[in-house]
Amino acid sequence: MTESRLIYLPLGGAGEIGMNAYVYGVGPEDDERLILVDLGVTFPDMETTPGVDLILPDIDWLAARADRLEAIFITHAHEDHVGAVAHLWSRLKAPVYARAFTAHLARMKMEEAGLDQEVVKTVSAWPETVEAGPFRVGFAPVSHSIPESAGLVIDTPHGRVVHTGDFKLDLTPGVGEPFDEAMWAEIARDGVQALICDSTNVFSEHPGRSESELGPRIEELVAGAPGLVAATTFASNIARLKTLAEAGQRAGRSVVLLGRAMRRMVTAAQDTGIVTDFPKVVPAEEAADIPRQNLMLLTSGSQGERRAATAQLSRGKYLGFELKEGDLFLFSSKTIPGNETSVLRIVNAFSAMGVDVVDDSSGAYHVSGHANRPDLARVHRLLTPKMLIPMHGEHRHLRAHVKLGDEAGIPGAVAPNGTMLDLTGAAPRVVEHIEAGRTYLDGAMQIGAFDGIVRDRIRMALNGHAMVTLILEEDELLGDPWCEIMGLPEKTRNGAPLVDALEAYLSDFLYRADRKTLRDDGKLDDAMRRIVRKAAFDEIGKKPEVTVVISRLT
Structure with a gap:
């Protein structure tokens, strides 16, 4: 055994x-x-x-x-x-x-x-x-x-x-x-x-620092802000959300939770008895009547997630809220490697609005x-x-x-x-x-991951796509082939329509092709795919992904 x-x-x-x-x-x-x-x-x-x-x-x-x-x-x-x-x-x-x-x-x-x-x-x-x-x-x-x-x-x-x-x-x-x-x-x-x-x-x-060290620094930052204050952290970090909310409360601000994930986590913590003393929050629809300088928004999307509240605020308005010049936005979080570009896009958008952005580069607002x-x-x-x-x-x-x-x-x-x-x-x-x-x-x-679907999606994104359609009756062409393009320039280097150039290359090949080739869908598909890729490279310097559609009338 x-x-x-x-x-x-x-x-x-x-x-x-x-x-x-x-x-x-x-x-x-x-x-x-x-x-x-x-x-x-x-x-x-x-x-x-x-x-x-x-x-x-x-x-x-x-x-x-x-x-x-x-x-x-x-x-x-x-x-x-x-x-x-x-x-x-x-x-x-x-x-x-x-x-x-x-x-x-x-x-x-x-x-x-x-x-x-x-x-x-x-x-x-x-x-x-x-x-x-x-x-x-x-x-x-x-x-x-x-x-x-x-x-x-x-x-x-x-x-x-x-x-x-x-x-x-x-x-x-x-x-x-x-x-x-x-x-x-x-x-x-x-x-x-x-x-x-x-x-x-x-x-x-x-050695790591304690969550309890953050409260006084965050309270000082919020209390000194003249306009609206918004802050983001991981929605699951209930301790940090509580610290932020308490800082807003002590500064005389009404706290609003923005983002489904954030509301869901706080509710779950309360439902399971994890947190029994979370500061009172104001529903978003009731905050419209509160002066901006008396508001603190806690927003989801600390990692730059496009659909989260933080990103939507950086693009304009979210649920009626809008950040303006002189407001403060705090990232009380660490950017996970790989998310830097998304987060910086938001930071720069806020900066263009005149919003003062504070991140964790000092280590004062996140552990x-x-x-x-x-x-x-x-x-x-x-x-x-x-x-x-x-x-x-x-x-x-x-x-x-x-x-x-x-x-x-x-x-x-x-x-x-x-x-x-x-x-x-x-x-x-x-x-x-x-x-x-x-x-x-x-x-x-x-x-x-190896099914090829995402790989093909990336290739189309990088190279563009051309679709070629051809109609035949047995081995006789019924008209010229035609092309449709997506994600490619409409004009060639010489300013001519790219579609016209691709169709000309294809027509030249087809009218010279022998009957054996015209009867073989596999050979036609392979040849037209290669011709379109080479022609596109010659004309615009790109080799697109190509789909060939051959229809035969019987």
Whole structure:
């Protein structure tokens, strides 16, 4: 009989920041019982994924073994950890476990997708545990930038695994639980086989700061502003929203929440009892009668999302609100790498309006929700695991985190998405590599990253498109071919219509073509495609994508 082993397999979130999905397995090789930790999304951009709504992990490997999947555990309610649950659950059909706040939001997602909310189970914090096949899993509270975040304590026949989720060391987080060093010391007392650890801020050399440090600075900024004040942060950062709202309230301003995501998060925090003293907010429709200098807007869209309230304000009006010269806009957030262009576009638009924009370049108005390098080293010392597996980071983060573990004598492994590790022994060992790509939510459809759809969309965006139509009766041309173009200049270098030039090249070829060629749709398609691309390149310097439509009358 094959010996049992403990495996770890990231399907998302390792080698990138976002789209978290981590598989653990216990049992004989190729017959392990499995659990999944987190099922999140990442977000598209116009350069690499135009038209895509969301990016989901590729769960083909796991879906093929869904009969061995015991449960899904969600560490917290950020979209990159819970956002794909409703999109992918029907392929896995395993119970979903989360703490109350996260479970509340997960049920809302399931309901919106027309799925059974009852598959989402609410779990209390450690020391309560959930039995899932050979696993026993507990939710140990950690501080982060969203309420009720948890690291997972995963007990297996091969030892205890600690999966940190996203965390920071904050003793006064404002909303949510503080970091409890005594609890984690007790968790580590009998030994930790493997620590699977957040790596996001491994390059930040100074210890992380507390959320509670921000209040006085934000209050000073808001109190000194002469006009309307608006501020944005992550909609899920309830503690920051509360800090901002309290600053506005103390400055004598009425607070207005703008953006569906922001209102939804605050409501969820109140419904689940996470927050009971959030400052009173004024509905947008009632704020019209309040003098501008007495208003503070809290807006969604800190990452430059085009349809969010912040971006819409930068383009003019939103729900009757308009920013003017002398107003103040605060970005109480960090720009996620990849979103810089979108955020700068908004900053410049506000600047053109005469709005004073304050960002986090000074570090005075935002603190990270992730542990910095000294904090990670402190956790290594506290838990003293046999081995360290960095996750939640780009490849450079994972590699730097392994080196940090090496300094403490903890063996580690860089395991990007698709890398299966055996955690059973004294050090991690790579045992398999699987395909771990991406799935695109494109409208109502889920498409594979290698299906070619997005690739073709990018090619059309880069090169333009020409459609050629030809009508024949057997091997006789019925008129000249004609072209339609999209995303291409209408004129050639010489000022002649591009369509005329393309049609002339095609007509010249067709009237010289022999009957054998005219009878073969495949040869005609290939030849006309090549002619249009070459002709367009000669005339305008571009090789467009070409669609050929051949109609034959019978």
